[in-house]
Amino acid sequence: MKILVTVKRVSDPEAKLKIKPDGLWIQTEGVKFVVNPFDEIAVEEALRIKEKQTGEVVVVSVGDKVVTEQIRAALAMGADRGIFVNYAGSYDSYDIANILAKIVEQEKPDIIILGKQAVDDDMGQAGFMLAELLGYPQAAFASKVEITDDKKKAKVTREIDGGLEVKEVELPCIITADLRLNTPRYASLPNIMKAKQKPVKELTVESLGVAVKPRVTVKKLSEPPKRKGGVKVESVQDLVSKLKTEAKVI
Amino acid sequence: MGNVIILCEHKNGELIKQSLSAAKAGIDAAKAMGGKSYLLLIGSGMDRVKESASHFGTDGVLVVDDPALAGYTAEAYAIAAYETIKSQSASLVLSTTSAFAKELLPRIAVKLKAGMVSDILSINTEGGKVSGFTRAMWAGSIVADVAVDGDIIIATVRGTAFEHAPKLDKASEVKALSVKIDQQTLKAKYIETIEHKSTRPQLTDASVVISGGRGLKGPEGFKTIGQLADLLGAAIGASRAAVDAGWVENDLQVGQTGKIVAPNLYIAVGISGAIQHLAGMKDSKTIVAINKDPDAPIFQIADYGLVADFAKAVPELVEEIKKVK
Numbered sequence: 001m002k003i004l005v006t007v008k009r010v011s012d013p014e015a016k017l018k019i020k021p022d023g024l025w026i027q028t029e030g031v032k033f034v035v036n037p038f039d040e041i042a043v044e045e046a047l048r049i050k051e052k053q054t055g056e057v058v059v060v061s062v063g064d065k066v067v068t069e070q071i072r073a074a075l076a077m078g079a080d081r082g083i084f085v086n087y088a089g090s091y092d093s094y095d096i097a098n099i100l101a102k103i104v105e106q107e108k109p110d111i112i113i114l115g116k117q118a119v120d121d122d123m124g125q126a127g128f129m130l131a132e133l134l135g136y137p138q139a140a141f142a143s144k145v146e147i148t149d150d151k152k153k154a155k156v157t158r159e160i161d162g163g164l165e166v167k168e169v170e171l172p173c174i175i176t177a178d179l180r181l182n183t184p185r186y187a188s189l190p191n192i193m194k195a196k197q198k199p200v201k202e203l204t205v206e207s208l209g210v211a212v213k214p215r216v217t218v219k220k221l222s223e224p225p226k227r228k229g230g231v232k233v234e235s236v237q238d239l240v241s242k243l244k245t246e247a248k249v250i
Numbered sequence: 251m252g253n254v255i256i257l258c259e260h261k262n263g264e265l266i267k268q269s270l271s272a273a274k275a276g277i278d279a280a281k282a283m284g285g286k287s288y289l290l291l292i293g294s295g296m297d298r299v300k301e302s303a304s305h306f307g308t309d310g311v312l313v314v315d316d317p318a319l320a321g322y323t324a325e326a327y328a329i330a331a332y333e334t335i336k337s338q339s340a341s342l343v344l345s346t347t348s349a350f351a352k353e354l355l356p357r358i359a360v361k362l363k364a365g366m367v368s369d370i371l372s373i374n375t376e377g378g379k380v381s382g383f384t385r386a387m388w389a390g391s392i393v394a395d396v397a398v399d400g401d402i403i404i405a406t407v408r409g410t411a412f413e414h415a416p417k418l419d420k421a422s423e424v425k426a427l428s429v430k431i432d433q434q435t436l437k438a439k440y441i442e443t444i445e446h447k448s449t450r451p452q453l454t455d456a457s458v459v460i461s462g463g464r465g466l467k468g469p470e471g472f473k474t475i476g477q478l479a480d481l482l483g484a485a486i487g488a489s490r491a492a493v494d495a496g497w498v499e500n501d502l503q504v505g506q507t508g509k510i511v512a513p514n515l516y517i518a519v520g521i522s523g524a525i526q527h528l529a530g531m532k533d534s535k536t537i538v539a540i541n542k543d544p545d546a547p548i549f550q551i552a553d554y555g556l557v558a559d560f561a562k563a564v565p566e567l568v569e570e571i572k573k574v575k
């Protein structure tokens with residue numbers, strides 16, 4: 001079984017962010033960058049499927065040279081090889097889906113796993129756009145993935161608004177990972193060393209025949225209105241009286 | 251041109267409440283653009299919902315009612331939505347930011363070759379066209395003005411950012427459309443929904459929400475805040491840590507990657523106030539935090555902070571509220 005998994009380089013969710021003077025993006029100097037947490041879960045799931053079924057895990061990232069760090073991080077977790085799509089410009093989720101569709105054409109994986117959303121742009125679109133471009137079925141927000149014995153289908157439990165939903169999709173398919181799918185493993189030191197030897201193929205969007213043309217563009221970033229902290233109350237009685245007479249919410 | 255289609259999620263014969271925010275956003279945008287607004291309902295056996303949906307002040311309701319659409323799959327619903335939208339010359343397609351729409355609208359966007367923005371906070375129009383949107387990024391720590399190219403734009407609407415469209419006596423015209431869905435080509439099958447049943451209000455609809463975090467120590471702690479919720483008619487929410495631990499159901503997670511709520515009163519109990527959690531509740535009207543750590547970041551945004559052990563403070567709170575109610 002061949003599994004393709006995507007990793008996006010994003011600012012550390014813990015990082016304190018500042019907007020660049022031109023207001024078009026965040027300041028990246030001094031900010032730590034990591035694999036998008038949902039993509040880490042996607043990599044882990046790919047590895048677990050491979051461990052059960054045998055096969056290969058291929059990891060792909062799109063961006064400028066620095067994203068190879070995130071590819072190496074996935075290789076250190078256990079992925080077999082990487083594909084680095086060298087592209088330094090801006091893009092939207094649709095562009096990413098277009099690029100990934102070309103890679104799927106080349107690699108013909110049985111399963112493609114992405115994160116349910118990137119935690120920087122919070123769009124949550126690329127996986128589903130990719131599925132539509134390829135005409136593949138999708139299992140969104142997965143919290144459990146079982147491959148059927150004949151290896152022709154995946155039965156996926158998904159996190160939805162009112163609970164869980166079970167869906168069966170034929171392979172090849174798209175899966176997007178939600179938080180409860182698994183707990184990603186840490187890369188051990190020997191595996192980090194080994195990852196340095198693993199092959200990473202470099203491609204360009206031109207060589208893939210994709211014209212990147214974002215439909216969605218950020219015009220200006222700004223800080224949201226700050227919510228002012230209020231007061232500390234002395235006691236439960238104090239709290240109740242304030243809620244009743246001041247806030248008038250009970 | 252300037253027409254808006256609002257794809258509405260419905261359940262048990264009613265539109266879900268969040269859909270009414272998308273309806274309001276769509277009706278207003280259509281007015282600003284000098285176009286018409288239509289609700290779009292997709293499903294099977296929708297006599298009741300199509301009647302009630304006709305009272306929200308849109309220029310019409312479009313219905314694709316087909317037994318082939320009985321169990322929801324994004325694959326089938328995307329076909330139904332696409333065929334309908336194509337026949338209506340719409341320039342904006344909206345839906346609420348729900349699990350249903352989050353995985354469905356991107357498929358529709360590709361069918362229409364349209365750009366899509368997720369979870370918008372506002373729509374700006376100019377000269378009969380959409381000129382841009384605002385939306386949150388990086389867990390709500392930054393707000394972005396975004397522009398979208400193309401003759402048709404797809405967007406999901408944050409429920410808490412728009413009012414609900416009011417229900418009117420007047421009914422708009424309901425038009426049935428038929429779309430051919432070939433099950434064989436879908437490669438996907440809906441199996442079942444494991445519904446999280448609760449007698450409490452829905453998290454996204456409730457006027458009071460009481461959320462628990464890791465500080466509640468276990469499912470027992472959620473029983474304690476449950477008493478307070480019962481007293482106030484509140485919904486229960488949770489931090490990611492509490493959901494990951496398996497203390498409560500996944501659909502109760504509030505935050506960047508869970509549900510966004512903005513009730514009249516939000517009480518955070520044993521929650522530290524990570525930015526990912528704040529992203530889901532910081533627009534609540536009044537925020538109360540109960541935490542035993544006086545330096546917990548949640549206190550920086552809470553209107554009222556109580557430094558206390560929840561195990562003692564919450565039962566006391568129940569007694570004290572009973573006295574004044």
Ligand SMILES: Cc1cc2nc3c(=O)[nH]c(=O)nc-3n(C[C@H](O)[C@H](O)[C@H](O)COP(=O)(O)OP(=O)(O)OC[C@H]3O[C@@H](n4cnc5c(N)ncnc54)[C@H](O)[C@@H]3O)c2cc1C
Nearest residue numbers: 463464465489490491505506507520521522527542543560
């Ligand atoms: C990709 C990603 C997505 C995420 N999405 C979300 C999301 O959508 N929603 C979300 O909530 N989080 C999310 N998180 C997690 C978030 O970063 C925090 O880890 C999480 O919110 C912490 O939960 P908590 O406040 O319950 O736990 P903790 O941070 O451990 O805080 C527990 C608090 O309880 C207090 N406490 C302990 N004992 C008591 C007591 N007896 N009485 C009173 N108080 C007590 C402590 O002082 C502490 O402040 C996400 C993280 C990532 C990386």
Ligand SMILES: Nc1ncnc2c1ncn2[C@@H]1O[C@H](COP(=O)(O)O)[C@@H](O)[C@H]1O
Nearest residue numbers: 006062093114115117118123124125126
């Ligand atoms: N530059 C990228 N390189 C690789 N994968 C990406 C990239 N951007 C987005 N993705 C994948 O698409 C998912 C959804 O992204 P988004 O639509 O931006 O929220 C992410 O979780 C990634 O798995």
